[in-house]
């Protein structure tokens with residue numbers, strides 16, 4: 001997309017070899033960044049802020065009191081009940097305990113959903129650009145991904161017409177992610193209502209990834225499609241604790257779905273990883289039942305950082321899509337005139353900043369970078385200065 005120079009032959013083989021595979025490309029860049037210990041990492045999406053102390057304390061206590069506890073495969077019933085209650089109260093989804101499974105991170109939830117849902121050849125509609133683990137989860141179950149284009153001009157909101165245009169007779173499910181990784185876009189309530197009508201009309205299952213739901217800015221609101229009339233029975237909601245409570249390493253996610261779908265996921269989980277670690281589940285229970293003030297503080301901090309980055313990118317004359325949610329600025333780098341994969345490499349090697357190229361999120365996005373807000377404002381300012389030197393050196397005059 002909008003590349004004006006040939007792909008640089010000096011890009012290391014490790015990057016070149018995986019340039020067409022979003023997930024592998026991101027991992028290869030992270031690996032390469034180990035060679036530059038002074039690099040500022042604005043790559044991956046795991047919160048840098050400290051997990052709140054009461055959650056850590058709950059994990060420690062669980063380790064002391066029940067060091068070897070093994071949970072039921074679908075999760076501790078107290079945690080499933082607390083999740084169901086949260087989904088009813090905050091999301092308006094009519095969930096009961098039997099509608100919830102606790103997973104080893106949202107990542108496992110994603111794979112369990114596809115394994116349980118898809119028959120070979122079934123299609124899943126996915127917005128592009130995307131978190132490319134969707135590709136692998138779908139492919140690993142023998143499914144086929146069909147991309148739904150989204151646009152910068154529309155702040156990467158999902159267009160109901162584009163959803164409808166992507167539907168084929170083999171379409172089984174529609175995947176929605178709001179707020180979005182990598183774009184920071186949200187799917188507005190108005191659009192979700194229209195999309196729900198389409199899903200009902202075409203008998204589609206909706207998979208709604210809401211892992212960034214707490215991080216929404218500028219008065220925008222998160223809305224859960226599973227709360228709409230006629231949708232609870234066809235919606236699979238994916239969420240987790242990694243982002244909301246900065247507890248990525250404890251690996252707790254969850255899926256909410258009709259009870260027969262939860263049973264199917266539980267059977268697959270029993271055969272593979274078994275239950276999520278009980279210690280982590282007890283920490284997650286403390287997270288849900290304890291004070292939510294730390295989450296509000298995280299939101300305030302991310303918002304402040306987001307503003308620092310937006311101002312810095314404007315100074316660099318780099319256009320970004322309005323980030324309405326999540327942790328990322330989806331930045332149009334095509335004005336630099338270098339393919340984003342190469343630009344990411346130069347930013348790392350010459351600027352000591354790790355930023356993922358748009359191609360880490362779909363092959364069409366060689367004119368974009370995904371910059372995350374997961375560093376202090378001081379480091380973000382320093383990273384912007386480092387970016388300036390590289391962008392000014394290479395920008396086409």
Ligand SMILES: Cc1ncc(COP(=O)(O)O)c(C=O)c1O
Pocket residue numbers: 045104105106107108131177180181209211239240241242243248252253
């Ligand atoms: C959109 C999206 N969904 C799901 C996940 C999975 O997160 P986790 O496995 O930490 O819960 C991620 C992680 O980056 C994500 O960005």
